Amino acid sequence: MFIVITWLFCGLGLYRSAISQNRPLIAGALTATSSPERIVSLAPNLTEILFALGLDDKIVGVPLHSNYPPAAANKPKTGTFWQPNIEAVIAAKPDLVITLGFEQQKNIAERLKRIGYKTLTVNIEKVTDFFEAVGIIGQAAGKVSQANQLTSNLRNKLDNIRSLFTGVDRPKVLYVVQRQPLRVAGTDTFVNEMIELAGGKNAIGRTIHKYPPIGAELVYTCGADVIIEPTMDKDNSLQQRQEAIKYWARFQTVPAVRDERIYIIDGDLVCRLGPRLDEAVETIAKCLRPKLFEN
């Protein structure tokens, strides 16, 4: 029947196009030496890095709820963080698309690469990854010196913070990302690294999951000195703190609850591993040693 013939015909067409595969790279004017003019970022921290490297005018696409820096809110949107919209990306006519390394974004990067777009995938899971990523992006975008400067600035600021508490005891921190069910940040996360940079240590030990759900037993035995909860709604933090204190009230034996050292911090800032790393670490450090920062 004719459907079979159509199918065979398509097959032939594919075969012919496969052997004459000389599609020019859609990157257009991008050659090996020139830098990209139209960059799309698919994650908020990547956006922040791009802005920090001085590439603001070259950015033509950011994910939907980008809010930092404020200028990012005006850029064209290319879908959400979890589900980037490939059509919007293509419509932005990018010559470089930067994505993170987790499954959905890696997937999009593969699809774009298959179509012929230049993509750059960076894994930003730990602090060292982050510094490396800054370097890679700087190189790809032709902003090597700015990248180096950004990196060294950040390292200096982190050193400064560290100098404030050398030789002092490290308070135990329980970093709670979700209350129902109770989930905390484990030792294999960048949050943990931030806690350590801020002079604390994680109240729980190693776990299989990065953000494990934990039972009430562990809360009692972990002996946390400080409980930190990030929130996306920073306008309401006072009220949220009251609610948190009420929630944790039943764990009276835990030092953090006893001493009312429960803190609500800006989730937007801390849950992103980006150029505001120093601010994030400082926020945590303030929770750990409030007196030290009171001056």
Added chain:
Amino acid sequence: MKNLLTPKNLFLKISLALAMLVAVMFVCSLIGTESISLKAVFDRTSSQAQINPDYEIFVHVRLPRIILACLVGAALACSGVVFQALLRNPLADPYILGISSGAGLGVIIAVISGLNWTLWGRSPIAVFAFAGALGTVWLVWFIGRLTGRSSVTGLLLAGVVVNAFFSALIMFLTSIAKSQQVHSTIFWLMGNMTEENFSVLWLGAGCILTGALALFYIAPQLNVLSFGAEDAGSMGINIGKVQLAAFAIAALITAVAVSLSGLIGFVGLIVPHAVRLIFGPDHRQLIPLSGIFGAIFLIVADTLARVVVAPAQLPVGVVTAIVGGPFFLILLVKYSRKIGWAGK
């Protein structure tokens, strides 16, 4: 005798349906989160250095996706017809005999073990899903056979048991897996239409087309079988062979569909039903028409999934479930009195 199917009649119906399919494909390729104009797509006069986003979107994003929806929809619908005939139950769908949990198990094993077996450029997840689906359905078949050669109930119960057991396994493996892997597994399983290589699509089309043609070839026997197994035997139909062939083909094309796009529910249930309600239970027209209307249904569902909550995308399984769920309930109420749950 009026109202009987003739070759000419069937040819006409199929042609009309195909025309509808092409029209739908065309219209839906122009719908999406970005508005593109057909003129711009074909405007190749601009130099190669300039990117033509309209062309890119049309040819590399929309078209492959629509073709994929077409293939998967057709495969699921055809296979749904077959399973409903084999099980003599209009509420059967392609996943009823363990394909869904088998695919799910395959996927989570692929993700956890990190084994990197690829086949023909398909990702390990797709390969494991295919293997899992096919392996499980044959397991159900063999268990079902133990309860009697043409016993439908045995097959159904085996399917229920295997589904339950594998689902438990999946939950167990999910709870010990890393959260990122889990997330991507679930996302994949919910049914997703992404653009594939044209070569992959071509291969898939070949498989599914061959399967559909083979099913059409045994359609008259399926008619007799779906009437009643005992009578089929005395009318000269080799029940065992026909059941095996139909089962094998349907299982294969379903496994191909699942490996291409995850688990998309309700297509294999609703489309055969609707086509049967309108055109009657003769499998010689039920199979080709269900295939075509399954393709149309999924293309439209996918288009809705793409634009309804733009810029995010709904998994296409959500759209098919929202449309399919209420329809299924209505059918259940209508048919529950007619079906004796012990098959003949």
Added chain:
Amino acid sequence: MNIIEISNLSFGYSRADVLRGLSFEVEAGCFLAIAGPNGAGKSTLLNLLAGLLKPKSGSITIDKAPIESYSTKAFAGKVAVVRGEFVPIFEFSVSQTVLMARTIHFGPTGFETRADRQIADEALLSTDTAQFASRPLAQLSAGERQRVFIARALAQSTDILLLDEPTSFLDLKHQVGIYDLLKTAQRQKGKTIIVVTHDINLAAQYCDKALLLGADGNYQYGDTTDIFSTHKIEKLFAVKGFHGQVGREKFFLPLGKFAKDNLSNHNQTR
């Protein structure tokens, strides 16, 4: 010419044999009734004749060839089976149902030939169901449906027709109608018809030969006039009743303990 030969047939579902050493021959064009009490093995025998069960010992030959030697398709060309009517789950119409019998003769495209349609048409006409041709089976009465099932068996164009209690749930008019139909098929087309039935009176009126199966494995085979004689029936069915003669054939009315005309109650006043 004997179209069916049964020799020393034995069969049982478990240890006990239902049929033991059964032997008889059926002439071509004969109308045979198989009767007996429940559990005697009537349906079992029918299933053996239909090739659905394998005998434990003994043989069945159809047209001088043993049943096992026939392929499914060839056998369907020799023997057609009619069981109780039912409404299938899918809405097949009468004509679609009858045409199913011709499936093995379909052309390579999977469609019926003109000859197939003619045969089906004839079958519908002879069973007086042509007027329902495009109606779904669910819309017919039980009697009409049973006739459609018989039409389907007729469309199979076989020499032998096996029927398992075709009139069990039918009213009197339809019972007679079915038997008339079968007798016509026997007379006009020379078909060999074997009916399993509970209704021995109707069988006596229409059938040529009868096979009485007893619950203990013994059997009797012969002309209906011989077989349906008083003492044989009473003994086999373990029931007493009234015997009468209509014309050529007799009839038997079973009378239980509390039946009005129970002979042994005649002397008692109520």
